[in-house]
Amino acid sequence: MMLARLFWREHRMLALGYTGILGAALTAATLYWPNLRDAGILTLVQYLPFEPLKEFAEGFEREGFWAYFAVQHLFRGAGMFGVAAAGLMGSGIVAREVDNRTAELLLSRPISRSRILMERWFAGAVLLLVPLLATTCLAAYLAPQVEEVLDIKTALAATVFAWLFPLAAFSITMFFSTLFSNQIKAAILVLGVSILQMAFYLIPELWNYSIFNIIDLDVTLKFTRGEFPMQEACTLAAVSLVSVAASICSFRRRGF
Amino acid sequence: MIQSVELRKSYGSNEVLRDVSLTIQKGEVFGFVGSNGSGKTTFLKCLAGIARPDSGSLDICGVNVLKNPLAARKRLGYAPGETSLYESMRVKGFLSFCLSFYKSADFSGALQMVETFGIPLHQRVRALSHGMKRKLLLTQAIASGGEVILLDEPMEGLDPEARRKVEAIIRDCASQGRTVFFSSHDLSSVERVCDRVGFLRNGELMRCGALEEILSEASQFLQLSFQEENREKVFAALKGIPAEVSAVSGDLEDVFASLYGPEGKEGKQ
Numbered sequence: 299m300m301l302a303r304l305f306w307r308e309h310r311m312l313a314l315g316y317t318g319i320l321g322a323a324l325t326a327a328t329l330y331w332p333n334l335r336d337a338g339i340l341t342l343v344q345y346l347p348f349e350p351l352k353e354f355a356e357g358f359e360r361e362g363f364w365a366y367f368a369v370q371h372l373f374r375g376a377g378m379f380g381v382a383a384a385g386l387m388g389s390g391i392v393a394r395e396v397d398n399r400t401a402e403l404l405l406s407r408p409i410s411r412s413r414i415l416m417e418r419w420f421a422g423a424v425l426l427l428v429p430l431l432a433t434t435c436l437a438a439y440l441a442p443q444v445e446e447v448l449d450i451k452t453a454l455a456a457t458v459f460a461w462l463f464p465l466a467a468f469s470i471t472m473f474f475s476t477l478f479s480n481q482i483k484a485a486i487l488v489l490g491v492s493i494l495q496m497a498f499y500l501i502p503e504l505w506n507y508s509i510f511n512i513i514d515l516d517v518t519l520k521f522t523r524g525e526f527p528m529q530e531a532c533t534l535a536a537v538s539l540v541s542v543a544a545s546i547c548s549f550r551r552r553g554f
Numbered sequence: 555m556i557q558s559v560e561l562r563k564s565y566g567s568n569e570v571l572r573d574v575s576l577t578i579q580k581g582e583v584f585g586f587v588g589s590n591g592s593g594k595t596t597f598l599k600c601l602a603g604i605a606r607p608d609s610g611s612l613d614i615c616g617v618n619v620l621k622n623p624l625a626a627r628k629r630l631g632y633a634p635g636e637t638s639l640y641e642s643m644r645v646k647g648f649l650s651f652c653l654s655f656y657k658s659a660d661f662s663g664a665l666q667m668v669e670t671f672g673i674p675l676h677q678r679v680r681a682l683s684h685g686m687k688r689k690l691l692l693t694q695a696i697a698s699g700g701e702v703i704l705l706d707e708p709m710e711g712l713d714p715e716a717r718r719k720v721e722a723i724i725r726d727c728a729s730q731g732r733t734v735f736f737s738s739h740d741l742s743s744v745e746r747v748c749d750r751v752g753f754l755r756n757g758e759l760m761r762c763g764a765l766e767e768i769l770s771e772a773s774q775f776l777q778l779s780f781q782e783e784n785r786e787k788v789f790a791a792l793k794g795i796p797a798e799v800s801a802v803s804g805d806l807e808d809v810f811a812s813l814y815g816p817e818g819k820e821g822k823q
Contacts, residue, residue, distance in 0.1 A: 405603075
C-alpha cells in the first residue's frame with residue numbers, strides 16, 4: 299500500500315479543499331433553505347434561466363428538503379465538484395510520473411504496472427468518497443437546525459450511489475493519464491468534456507445526451523421511495539471497470 | 555548473472571540496440587561505455603524491465619526479464635540516470651519509499667550510507683544538489699539488497715572525492731559477490747573499478763573484454779611529438795623526420811578514441 303499512501307499524501311491538500319468546498323456549500327445551502335421554503339419556491343421558478351433548474355425548483359416544492367439536499371449535495375457536490383476533484387487527481391496517476399521524470403525510478407521497482415494503477419485508483423476512490431460521506435453527515439446534523447429531518451441511512455446510501463459518478467470520471471481520467479505525458483493535458487481534456495456535458499444538460503434539446511442525467515433529481519429521488527437506481531449504478535460501475543481495464547492495458551503497453 | 559543474447563530495440567525507425575550479446579558473471583563490475591545516444595541507457599532500461607526489447611533474450615540471475623520482469627526486478631537494484639526524484643519527500647522518506655518494495659532491503663545500511671555521503675536525512679529532496687541526488691539514487695540501488703546493481707551514469711555530477719567513495723562502494727559490492735553493471739562517460743572511473751568493459755556504438759557492441767586485455771591493446775598506441783611546421787612531413791612519412799617517437803602506456807581514453815574517432819571523443823564528456 300506504499301503507493302496508495304504516497305497518493306494520499308500528495309493529494310491531501312486537494313482532498314481537504316474538496317471537503318471544505320463541499321462542506322461550505324452544503325452548510326450555506328442548508329441554512330438558506332428556510333428562506334427558500336418560506337418564500338414559496340414556485341414563485342422563483344419563473345426567474346430561473348434553464349429548464350432543468352425549473353424542474354429542480356418544482357422538485358423542491360413537491361419533495362421538500364430531501365430534493366433540495368439531493369440537488370445541492372448529490373448533483374452539485376458529487377456531480378460537479380466531485381468530477382473536478384476526480385479530474386485533478388486522476389490526471390496525474392501516470393502522466394505526472396512521466397512529466398516529472400520519476401516514471402523510470404518507479405517502474406524499476408518490483409511492482410507490476412497494474413498494481414501501481416490499482417493502488418492509486420483505490421486511493422483516489424477513497425479520497426473521493428470520504429469527503430462526500432463526511433459532508434452528508436454534516437447535512438444530517440444541520441437539518442434539525444432548519445426544522446427538517448434527513449434520514450442518515452437513506453442519505454448515506456444515496457451518497458454512495460452519487461460517488462459512483464466522480465469515480466467513473468476518475469477512472470476515465472486515469473485512462474487518459476496513461477496515454478499522455480502531461481498531467482495538464484489529461485486534466486483539461488476531462489474537465490473540458492465535463493463542462494460540455496453540463497452545457498448539454500442545461501439545453502433542453504441536448505439534455506438527453508448529457509451524462510449528468512444519471513445523477514439528477516429524478517434518479518436520486520428514488521431513494522426516498524425506498525428504491526435503488528440499479529440501472530444507473532450498474533452503468534456507472536461498468537464505466538469505471540471498463541476504464542480501469544483500459545488503463546491497465548494501455549499502461550502495460552506503454553513504452554518508456 | 556546477466557546474459558543478453560542478440561538484443562534488439564527500436565524506437566520507431568530508430569534502431570537503438572542492434573544484436574547486443576554479452577554475459578556478465580557474478581561478482582563482476584562491468585562498465586558500459588559509449589558516446590551520447592549510443593544505446594547505453596536503453597540497454598539498462600531493458601535490463602530493468604522498463605523498456606521491452608523487440609527481439610533477443612535477456613536473463614538476470616537465471617530469470618528471463620521479458621517473460622518475468624517482476625521476478626527479475628526483485629533481484630536488482632537500479633539507479634536511473636535521471637535525477638528528477640519525488641521532490642516533496644524528505645531524504646529518509648524517499649529511501650523508505652524506494653526500499654519498501656524490496657524484502658531484502660537494508661534500510662539501516664541506507665541511512666548509514668547517506669550519512670557517509672553527508673546528505674541530511676530530514677532535508678527535502680528538492681533542496682538537494684544534483685550530486686547529492688545522484689548519491690541518493692546510488693544509495694537506494696545498493697541498499698535494495700539486489701544481487702545485481704544497475705547504475706546509469708553514477709559518476710555524473712560528482713566531485714572527485716565523492717567519485718572515489720562511489721568507486722569504493724562499487725568495489726565493496728563486488729567483493730560481496732554482487733554484480734555491478736554501470737554505464738559511464740567517466741573513463742577514469744571505469745578504468746579504476748571495472749573488471750570488464752563494453753564499448754557500445756550506434757547500438758552495436760563494438761568491443762567487450764577484460765580491462766587488462768583492453769588496456770594492453772591501448773598500449774600499442776604511439777604518441778608523436780613534433781613541431782607544428784613538421785606536421786605535414788610527419789603524416790607523409792615517419793622515417794627521417796625530426797620527431798620524437800615514443801611508445802606510451804595507453805588508457806581507456808585512447809581505446810575510446812580509436813573506436814569512436816574524433817566525433818566520439820567530442821561526444822564523450
